Amino acid sequence: MHNKLKGLVVVILCLGVVLALAGCGGGGDSSAKPAAESKLSGNITAVGSTAMQPLAEQAATQFMAKNPDVKIVVQGGGSGTGLTQAAQGAAQIGNSDIFAEEKSGIDASQLVDHQICVVGMAAVVNPSLNIDNLTRQQLVDIFTGKTTNWKDVGGSDQKIVLVNRPKASGTRATFKKYALGGAEEAAGIEEDASGTVRKIVKDTPGAIGYLALSYLDGSVKAVSIDGVAPSKENITTGKYPVWAYMHSYTKGQPDTAVEAFLSYLMTDDVQKTIVPQLGYIPETDMKITRDSAGNIKNK
Amino acid sequence: MKINSDMLGKVLTMGAALLAIVSTIVIIIFISTKGLSTFINTGISVKEFLFSTTWFPDRAVEDGGPQVGVLAFLLGSIIVSLLAVLVSAPLSIACAVFIQEIAPFWGQRLLQPAIEILAGIPSVVYGYIGLSLLAPFIRNNIGGLGFSVLAGFLVLSVMILPTIVSVSTDTLRALPQEWKEASYALGSTRWQAIRLVLLPAARSGLVTGIVLGLARAFGEALAVQMVIGNTRKIPSSILDPVITLTSAITMDMGNTPMGSLWNNALWTMGLLLLLISCCFILIVRFVARRGGITS
Numbered sequence: 001m002h003n004k005l006k007g008l009v010v011v012i013l014c015l016g017v018v019l020a021l022a023g024c025g026g027g028g029d030s031s032a033k034p035a036a037e038s039k040l041s042g043n044i045t046a047v048g049s050t051a052m053q054p055l056a057e058q059a060a061t062q063f064m065a066k067n068p069d070v071k072i073v074v075q076g077g078g079s080g081t082g083l084t085q086a087a088q089g090a091a092q093i094g095n096s097d098i099f100a101e102e103k104s105g106i107d108a109s110q111l112v113d114h115q116i117c118v119v120g121m122a123a124v125v126n127p128s129l130n131i132d133n134l135t136r137q138q139l140v141d142i143f144t145g146k147t148t149n150w151k152d153v154g155g156s157d158q159k160i161v162l163v164n165r166p167k168a169s170g171t172r173a174t175f176k177k178y179a180l181g182g183a184e185e186a187a188g189i190e191e192d193a194s195g196t197v198r199k200i201v202k203d204t205p206g207a208i209g210y211l212a213l214s215y216l217d218g219s220v221k222a223v224s225i226d227g228v229a230p231s232k233e234n235i236t237t238g239k240y241p242v243w244a245y246m247h248s249y250t251k252g253q254p255d256t257a258v259e260a261f262l263s264y265l266m267t268d269d270v271q272k273t274i275v276p277q278l279g280y281i282p283e284t285d286m287k288i289t290r291d292s293a294g295n296i297k298n299k
Numbered sequence: 300m301k302i303n304s305d306m307l308g309k310v311l312t313m314g315a316a317l318l319a320i321v322s323t324i325v326i327i328i329f330i331s332t333k334g335l336s337t338f339i340n341t342g343i344s345v346k347e348f349l350f351s352t353t354w355f356p357d358r359a360v361e362d363g364g365p366q367v368g369v370l371a372f373l374l375g376s377i378i379v380s381l382l383a384v385l386v387s388a389p390l391s392i393a394c395a396v397f398i399q400e401i402a403p404f405w406g407q408r409l410l411q412p413a414i415e416i417l418a419g420i421p422s423v424v425y426g427y428i429g430l431s432l433l434a435p436f437i438r439n440n441i442g443g444l445g446f447s448v449l450a451g452f453l454v455l456s457v458m459i460l461p462t463i464v465s466v467s468t469d470t471l472r473a474l475p476q477e478w479k480e481a482s483y484a485l486g487s488t489r490w491q492a493i494r495l496v497l498l499p500a501a502r503s504g505l506v507t508g509i510v511l512g513l514a515r516a517f518g519e520a521l522a523v524q525m526v527i528g529n530t531r532k533i534p535s536s537i538l539d540p541v542i543t544l545t546s547a548i549t550m551d552m553g554n555t556p557m558g559s560l561w562n563n564a565l566w567t568m569g570l571l572l573l574l575i576s577c578c579f580i581l582i583v584r585f586v587a588r589r590g591g592i593t594s
Contacts, residue, residue: 080553080556105561166550170554187530189528
């Protein structure tokens with residue numbers, strides 16, 4: 001009996017040690033030592049924006065299939081976490097949907113920006129509303145709480161319900177900056193997850209919110225701003241202003257394995273297949289560029 | 300051989316106990332240093348933090364910011380969890396009495412496991428049910444947006460039910476059988492025995508259960524966050540949306556950089572939650588010591 005018990009304890013302890021070791025391996029060290037000339041190896045941790053997570057995960061799976069000695073762990077946690085972890089060197093890649101310069105508390109000078117793709121954002125309304133277009137001013141009035149009934153902007157007599165993202169959200173920051181011209185939104189319902197925002201806007205009469213275009217599935221209606229639809233075409237040519245880069249930040253210049261992964265993200269494998277599949281716009285399709293201050297240039 | 304396995308057991312349990320104590324202390328130190336830096340490093344006063352409702356942690360200094368007043372979150376937490384306990388406590392105690400005194404056989408065989416299963420349902424499931432069924436039901440039949448104080452405390456009251464029920468049944472079970480027999484011998488009915496003898500005798504245990512339920516309600520984040528609408532305002536009616544400390548923390552935590560004022564303010568809110576739950580634990584200890592059941 002005692003021996004049995006002891007055996008069990010030993011087994012449990014061994015399991016614990018194995019698990020602990022496995023856990024350490026994931027967080028691990030990035031000093032990639034290329035074994036052969038062409039063979040990449042190393043551990044990469046990519047942390048940050050949940051909007052970028054599906055893209056990073058799919059690309060990582062494909063990359064690991066091609067380079068079996070490279071282990072990539074993709075985690076969410078939010079843009080702030082991504083930027084902090086990258087700046088502290090705790091993660092090799094920090095994913096963010098806003099520029100590091102736009103986030104206070106981050107020393108952007110030591111981070112190197114790799115822009116992977118672009119995501120558009122649109123105001124979305126409950127599908128039963130007969131609203132397809134709003135002027136910029138109407139949009140600002142609605143989100144600042146000045147307009148409280150849809151009949152004031154050409155809709156039916158229905159109270160407006162605001163559905164916001166939390167103040168720290170990258171989507172909110174982009175929407176506020178480029179759609180609302182920086183105007184402060186009125187207090188409304190706030191939801192952490194884009195999926196929940198979509199569900200609430202879909203279910204609640206008179207609701208308006210905003211979503212990344214990758215979340216549009218036909219259950220809510222995207223609204224044009226000043227007659228310009230939030231389409232891929234209008235974003236790549238700079239006609240529709242509400243979009244953001246998806247950034248992968250590294251601290252200083254990346255090492256070989258990380259660099260290989262980042263350049264893999266820019267190959268046709270990713271840009272022409274995974275990126276559009278997930279509803280993002282390939283960086284390579286953009287005809288304009290935008291810097292952290294919002295200045296737009298032709299490519 | 301025997302000594303060895305005794306030693307092993309001793310070392311293992313001692314190790315586990317030490318680990319628990321050390322981690323508690325480390326967590327408290329960590330949260331305190333993080334949480335207090337809002338006051339120490341940025342000169343925001345405790346009064347402003349606790350009694351202001353303006354929450355603009357991202358506002359630049361030249362626009363009068365940053366402002367971190369958490370009164371709306373704190374009141375939201377208090378309102379939602381107190382209402383949840385108000386609904387849940389009588390129900391739970393009635394359940395416990397039923398299980399233990401009225402229908403001991405199928406109460407203990409069926410009802411108690413059924414209630415314990417409620418504790419095993421993940422909170423995201425409660426939240427999703429609330430979001431998909433309860434909120435639309437409230438919107439269509441009672442009014443408002445559906446995302447409201449009402450939805451929040453209803454979901455919570457179901458979630459804390461198992462906590463209160465299991466503590467209460469344990470207390471009732473621990474009561475000496477002779478007390479019940481004595482009251483029957485004096486000619487009381489079953490209802491009189493329950494109301495006048497058993498419940499008063501179990502008072503401290505019942506209060507402990509209620510306080511534990513309240514603490515659980517206070518700390519619950521996910522399910523509540525999904526159904527209360529998270530509007531940063533003090534609600535004026537039970538159908539208004541509301542926000543709690545926990546949902547305010549979880550919504551912003553991932554998107555604020557470590558060490559920024561905003562992030563520190565979230566830690567301060569965490570510290571506040573820790574202090575409140577410490578208070579609850581102290582109350583439980585106090586209640587349990589006074590008038591405990593000594594058989």
